[in-house]
């Protein structure tokens with residue numbers, strides 16, 4: 020079994036460490052902050068106990084898994100590791116600094132990876148002496164529960180390293196999908212309209228957040244509506260991801276942050292964690308489900324077609340394969356159906372018509388139809 024080192028024992032690092040230990044690996048979990056060690060230990064123990072309570076593992080297995088995780092304060096302890104996954108703060112300089120310290124400690128065959136959500140893997144790889152063994156391994160939060168892992172080779176990454184990492188992630192019980200090194204990778208890019216178009220509709224006063232949430236759940240079968248999900252993720256986090264993709268996409272209006280959300284963040288209305296977001300969580304009175312009309316169905320169609328457009332464009336630009344795009348959205352954010360399959364079901368021609376109607380109404384670049392959808396519609400093609 021290979022020796023795994025995780026750098027940064029925060030929410031992601033401790034979860035990734037637990038996943039690796041549950042797959043049988045010895046894990047060195049390094050963090051510079053003693054408080055992080057305490058939080059990581061408590062978090063992992065609590066999670067393993069939950070697995071044991073649910074009967075998914077025995078008490079003995081929980082103990083054995085915990086025994087495989089070593090919390091270390093000295094970076095030299097990771098010497099000889101076969102795979103190193105960095106999950107420290109999202110800061111390019113801090114990450115480059117840590118890679119420079121890690122590289123001399125491991126052999127040239129060792130894989131060095133980053134769990135970054137928003138930095139370029141190719142840009143990070145440049146900081147390494149051997150960039151061909153560097154790769155992005157993007158877990159979702161919480162790593163122990165979320166099955167999807169995006170594997171992002173840098174321009175410099177060798178093919179054999181990518182193949183090795185895909186196999187390794189499978190062996191860890193996860194579903195790896197391969198993504199091109201582009202802003203937001205697969206999930207954080209394709210999911211943008213779920214939030215952005217819902218916010219735009221609310222800003223236009225076409226429906227309230229509660230109505231839009233109800234429409235997405237009832238017409239689309241989404242487990243949570245966009246506003247419920249933003250409140251759950253945290254509006255500060257969601258806005259930061261949107262801003263980062265928007266900036267990295269050269270301020271493409273399709274990803275523009277919403278003034279409505281910016282104001283919520285300014286007010287400190289982050290959502291569940293602050294007690295108030297789009298909804299008030301201190302209010303215990305039962306919420307009455309809004310009555311939905313044909314107008315709400317049209318708003319659901321509008322958000323769905325914007326999501327399909329984004330998925331089609333991701334395919335058009337080779338961000339991932341058809342199959343991986345579908346896996347990413349169903350397993351990474353639990354969409355009820357793959358977006359490309361959804362396009363086939365409602366008809367590619369119909370998607371193009373809807374997007375063109377939005378573009379005609381608003382005359383905004385935001386509503387431009389993907390060239391792939393338009394070409395497919397002209398040839399009466401389907402995705403599957």
Ligand SMILES: NC(=O)c1ccc[n+]([C@@H]2O[C@H](COP(=O)([O-])OP(=O)(O)OC[C@H]3O[C@@H](n4cnc5c(N)ncnc54)[C@H](O)[C@@H]3O)[C@@H](O)[C@H]2O)c1
Pocket residue numbers: 026027028029030031032049050051052055105106107108109110113117134135136137157158159160
């Ligand atoms: N939170 C998420 O939803 C999520 C999802 C996917 C990826 N990510 C990415 O994972 C990484 C970590 O995110 P997180 O949410 O776990 O953050 P976090 O703040 O919970 O944890 C970061 C940890 O890194 C430690 N740290 C900071 N600088 C360090 C250094 N120089 N050396 C060693 N340890 C150091 C901190 O003490 C802290 O424990 C980021 O790159 C983030 O973009 C986060």
